[in-house]
Amino acid sequence: MKLRYIPLGGLGEVGRNMWALEWDDQVLVVDSGLMFPREDMPGVDLVIPDISYLLRKDKKVLGIVLTHGHEDHIGALPFVLKRLNVPVYGSRLTLGLVKPKLKEHRILREADLREVRMGDRFQLGPFRVELIAVCHSIPDAAALAIKTPAGVVVYTGDFKLDDDPPWGRPTDLARLAQIGREGVLLLLSDSTNAEREGHSGSERDLIEPFGRIFRDAPSRIVVASFASNIHRIQQLITLAEEFERRVVVAGRSLQTNVKTAQELGFLRVPQGMMVPLKQVDSVTPARLLLLMAGSQGEPMSSLSRYANRSHPATVVREGDWVVISATPIPGNETLVNRTINNLYKHGGEVFYSTTAKVHVSGHAYRDEIKVMLETVKPRFFIPVHGEYRQLLHNSRIALAGGIRKENLRIVEDGQVVLLTPESIELGEQVPAGYVFVDGLGIGDVEQVVLRDRTQLAADGMVIVTIGLDRSSGELRSGPELISRGFMEEAYSAEVLEEARRAVVADLARFQGEPEPALVRETAHDAVQRVIWRRTKRQPMVIPMLTDW
């Protein structure tokens, strides 16, 4: 029998991380992440993995193991559990971040959440799973060592190496080395920063620059960071304590995470330091630290609304020092830039990645990836968690580190890999496409709808209503044309009138009883032809036929 590795997301494209190991039709699932929609997915709220493979009747899903609490690893869990209510295993904080999501989806009560600690081992069918502490931009993150009948599979999770992090634990290289010595069949290794030379740096590198900001800021300090970066938030709260500033938290995700992290002991906030958002303006400016969500410039986030002066609680003022403690994710640059422009325009001083050292990455750079590889010493290697370019660069690190070419596979979502203690080979392709979440709908938006939305966005639409006598073919009402998203009304009237006359003329050629489909097509073509000639645009033309 062969061990099956099944990537369901996160390979060849970032986000919606999810994969599975299968032995004898028994399946262990790791992570259930979501992806935020790309620009070619208009109107889509979230993108989740396709789990139809897991729902097959011949498969027995034993449980889902979560590595850490980032959206791209846990965000799809509510949607998955609704269709596949299996036990969920994760660390204390990870489950703490999962719970509010399940509650929002009203499935917390039915969910079977099982907390595991770093170092714990538990058996799931043929799999023995161990969580190993890793350092990442969220506390309580884990790598996994999974003992299978074919050998041990190690998944790095999202990780970096930091020997002496100011908060939280370092990556447990000692344990990984021990597992490595005992023999590892396969390493699945985080590729996010495989293009980047050197080392990702330490949270410790930020103590000095943040300290300087706290020392010198003349008025309010505002910091936007990822809502789940609890260590960063701890650093800021510690500085606030030292410099005697009160702390206000703005943004729902940040408030939820701060509360959860405090309750679970991952964040220490001195008594009486927190001030509710509503009372933000009662704090002396030079005594205030305002923590905000929105480091990616998301238009509805606290930071964006604070920056464009539309936030109900407080807005940017002359003298505020604002730190954007994150790097823009590709695609978000223009949103972040817009936020920075707004902050400057209204008199804020801004610290951001182009001009100041205010962020370090949570993902290993090349040197760290090398150390992980040398520590785990796997027989086979699959780069995971990245776009193709990142997977490729990670595979090159592995090749340079002594992995033989035939022992390495770069695969993309849905490509099954088969393993025995001595061999690695490609299996079949399984479904691993996108499932779109739009409003309450899951999977009811697919390619046809997106194609229509894209066309509607580009040139708008024109509706042609026609009332035809069913027996004589005589025009009884219309054609009437109206448009939306096409041209401003002052300009469209003439074009639409010409199109209307073209429809009348073309319909006049029919004799006797008209075929509705042909009438619709004729009207459609006449309108499209006139509009293209006059404007070189292609709005969606929709003929509506009424029978008299």
Add this chain to the structure above:
Amino acid sequence: MKLRYIPLGGLGEVGRNMWALEWDDQVLVVDSGLMFPREDMPGVDLVIPDISYLLRKDKKVLGIVLTHGHEDHIGALPFVLKRLNVPVYGSRLTLGLVKPKLKEHRILREADLREVRMGDRFQLGPFRVELIAVCHSIPDAAALAIKTPAGVVVYTGDFKLDDDPPWGRPTDLARLAQIGREGVLLLLSDSTNAEREGHSGSERDLIEPFGRIFRDAPSRIVVASFASNIHRIQQLITLAEEFERRVVVAGRSLQTNVKTAQELGFLRVPQGMMVPLKQVDSVTPARLLLLMAGSQGEPMSSLSRYANRSHPATVVREGDWVVISATPIPGNETLVNRTINNLYKHGGEVFYSTTAKVHVSGHAYRDEIKVMLETVKPRFFIPVHGEYRQLLHNSRIALAGGIRKENLRIVEDGQVVLLTPESIELGEQVPAGYVFVDGLGIGDVEQVVLRDRTQLAADGMVIVTIGLDRSSGELRSGPELISRGFMEEAYSAEVLEEARRAVVADLARFQGEPEPALVRETAHDAVQRVIWRRTKRQPMVIPMLTDW
């Protein structure tokens, strides 16, 4: 009388550079650039400056002076000249790049293009204009010194400092220093890289890395760069000559520019080196350099199509070495990343800004901006060409360089600035908004159309057709509902049927002769209500009423 500086574009936002000086209602215009649409301008092809101020009856526009041939400085010229046919002044290459555009718009014959050389001075009404050579990422680029009755205005244009560029001229600091010594009233200074410490580097820095690529490439070399970066292209052609590779050019813009630059003596291509694109596969792979447009990952560009294997002439193959010799403009990162992924997937080796030194910027970094300031020694200072954050950083460089705070203004598009030899102050606001070009239309797409397009893109639309008897109010046909871009048909049927029943029920409440507007509103609200409750989506709902 006061000298009026009128920014019509390029301040507070990148692109569509255009500004004017005015004395006694006589106006000198500088540049006529376009901007590529932002993601919140769906379906818009181009964004050009609003020139309604220049079209005012009391203004006499003397001419347009162009600084260099980049789209963001010349791209709107055809649209401007159609409404304002005044003489256009520019350097040889700049006008050479303008001509094909005017030809395409069929206005080349009427256009009054006047070539000027670096160092030439010419009088336009009260203005005496001199072009001064600057180094930039396009040859034959100029700064301007404009002698006005109030004093001399110096515009840096887009510039960098490179004492010894391998091709083209260095920035003429000697002449700028001389003008500086004679006294400069106002400096308008390029802010693009004002956030960046140090120096932008030299085209010379690329000789070594490009040389290594040519030395080591086992098969075809493909380089994508900006189509107007003639010096970069010259460097590559020189290397191709040295390493005995033939050259093929792919991409219309690149082909046009290479042809123009050759004809005008800005690009030297050895006889017999060029091979037509159609014959690209007849060249031995190790003897080929393929120059391509599309360094920003534009989906229809040669590079994108070569990378996703849809280009009709040639596609990426195992062993191709591909250089993306540009940095992604903010907003284009995901497109560029997609292209890189495709290249790697199909076996290409890729060199890009994250992993290799294959590009230097054409815009001055902080140290160069400082040198320009110290050379020109202006009394007043206005940072130009940049988003607000960049303007602000440039103004800080000026403050640090000795410009007094009251002698400096950060202004945005449309904000007139008034100058005398002794004073600078803000004047009124003039129109300087967006004008959108969509297909053949100019200005017929504005906020209403964009808002509709945005809504259509997000959730699609639902059309409700109703035939009502005008006198009795009786329903004679429909309601019939159809949707586009809303939900896949298999899912929408049930929701639309429920909405239809809601319309029938709500209309049944009317008695007697119905008011059409009220019928429409009732149908609209019933459909919207049901859809929101069932899906939490807000498609555009369009009621169409037919009278019987």
